[in-house]
Amino acid sequence: MKGSTIVFYLLALLTLVCGILSVSTRQIFRAAIYLLFTLIGIAGIYFWLDYQFIAAVQIVVYVGGIVVLIIFSIFLTQQTGERLPRQKPGRKIFSALAVFCGFAFTMLQVFQHEFTGTLEEGAQPSVQNIGKLMLGTQNGGYALPFELVSMLLLAALVGCIVIAIKNKEEAK
Amino acid sequence: MFIKNYIKNIFSAVKSLLVGMKRTLYYFTHHKEIITQQYPDNRDTLILPERFKGEVVMPHNENNEHRCTGCTACELACPNGSIKVITKFDISPDGKKKKAIDKLVYHLELCTMCNLCVEACPSDAIKMAQTFEHSVYDRNQLTKTLNNPGSKIMDGVE
Amino acid sequence: MWSFSNIANLVHEVLAEHFNPAITLAIEMVIAGVSVIGLFAILGLVLVIMERKVSAWMQIRLGPNRVGPKGMLQSLADTLKLIVKEGMTPNGADKLLFNLAPFIAMIVAMLLMAPIAFAKDLQMWDLNIGILYVSALSSVTVISILMAGWSSNNKFSLLGAMRSGAQIVSYELSAGLSALAIVVLTGSLQISEIITSQANGWWIFKGHIPAIIAFVTFIIAVTAETNRAPFDLAEAESELTAGFHTEYSGMKFALFFLAEYVNVFIMCSIAATLFFGGWMPLHIGNWHKFNHVMDFIPSSIWFFGKTFFLIFVIMWFRWTFPRLRIDQLLDLEWKYLLPITMFNLLLVTAVAILGWHF
CATH class of the missing domain: 1.20.120.1200 (NADH-ubiquinone/plastoquinone oxidoreductase chain 6, subunit NuoJ)
Known part of the structure; x- marks a missing residue:
């Protein structure tokens, strides 16, 4: 080994x-x-x-x-x-079942997938390559999803500020 | 306006921090400013600050005379009763009775060196001394009589 | 001229002659680990006595002056005392987590040592993402503090842990963003590339005002991240006895103490690498003669000189400034440092794109 x-x-x-x-x-x-x-x-x-x-x-x-x-x-x-209270046996069984189903599904996918070997050299996972792909607009670039995620984060930020902001009239 | 204040804030904060850092750097580089006394080592050359107060004493002159009239102002001024004035009546040559002290008892173990008795004294009979090595094995030794045996009041002190 | 890589190669060759590759690798790892632990011990001893002397002189005191010449062996005596003392575990504590926490703090500090270049060719792991790795792992330190604070079953500890959690999580942002300024200028996260990019001058001189702003914010954020005064709310003596390590004694306390100092050392060495060129001697543009003279001073002396200078600056902060309140602390981060670093990042990007730096 x-x-x-x-x-x-x-x-x-x-x-x-x-x-x-x-x-x-x-x-x-x-x-x-x-x-x-x-x-x-x-x-x-x-x-x-x-x-x-x-x-x-x-x-x-x-x-x-x-x-x-x-x-x-x-x-x-x-x-x-x-200590938290003990869970009911029904819940235990249900969650075990859910875990087993998820596990079985993943394993099924892994075993059914045919892994094909390649002689080409893998892409270097360096920061430069990742950055270029992440913000690239051509062949396989992820610029659009990246920007969408940033919009989502911006919305979350604005939402946080709106929730946290002090209303002056209410405070009075 | 807000931006202007904000930037002004930052600069004034940095400036005030730098002033503090300048002071500590001065102390860091000037070792002669160090005020620590390495006490038992420099016992012979120890210099105490002027205002250091060790215990109450009553100065006597060369004729064994003190300035205390026995007015008990110090006893009244003392917040924790560490001074006890025991008075007696002297008979002067012309037959008058005159109040004088027999003993001025000072309890060093109760004293907090607050200096109130010295300030209360109208005739400057007592003062603070700078002796401070007071440790003894027996508590009774801390109860002191301030006037020397056989001493009497200085002429002209009323 | 001998160099550290020659020594490393020599050791590797000698080992490879006698053992098979797997055992060679294992022995080399053991050597590296032992030298890191040795460095830890020396750093602990040196930094503790340095802190005590610096604090004493800044407060017009003499400092430790009894053990050894001028008191220089004081920290050795302290270590001996801590080793002999009993490591207590309180009754109501969560024993597993209580005993695990100091080791996590220590392991994180050890892992942080990996990408630091101590001298020319003396670096354990020159990984692609050096700076990101450091900022990622330094955020794990907070876990050990939270663990210690919670498992002690003590209100002071818990309060200290909560405070330090809020503090580290928020100050990490500005530390990362100010480090990013230099990454933008260099165009790489790799420590060795950052150092070689400063061969014609350190970034603090080459990068104009943005680099200086980044340096100041980085030092402030790092002071906060290592929980040192004026940001030592997590262990504020006058309020929380000792904060998250109130219940620790003996060697477990010593591990926390050591981890704090080692973290200070690591953060200062990162600052030295980013802004003062790590082991790179002081080079000025095309003054080849001057540069050549500077090259005669060994690179390790340059590195440790810069790092210890920055450690001195952080100690200088500690013994000058009063402690901040928790709301002032968060104000400073969210209202001042973060906007400044973000604006500074924009500025640096402009400088890098327009090529205004040297």
């Missing part, structure tokens, strides 16, 4: 074990921390694949952003120290 295979299995083990723990633990703060390790494991797999940009973005967005937000909302809403 090659060294890199061992590293892959270690990362996969970290991701899977922490993923299972994050749904099975009864302390909500611990669940968030296990989720964090799951996401770090996925970032590790991206690093292992040499997709460094995606890995770094994974860490910035999910680890540094989303998980911190989740932890913050837990701090602000839940009584974090207490």
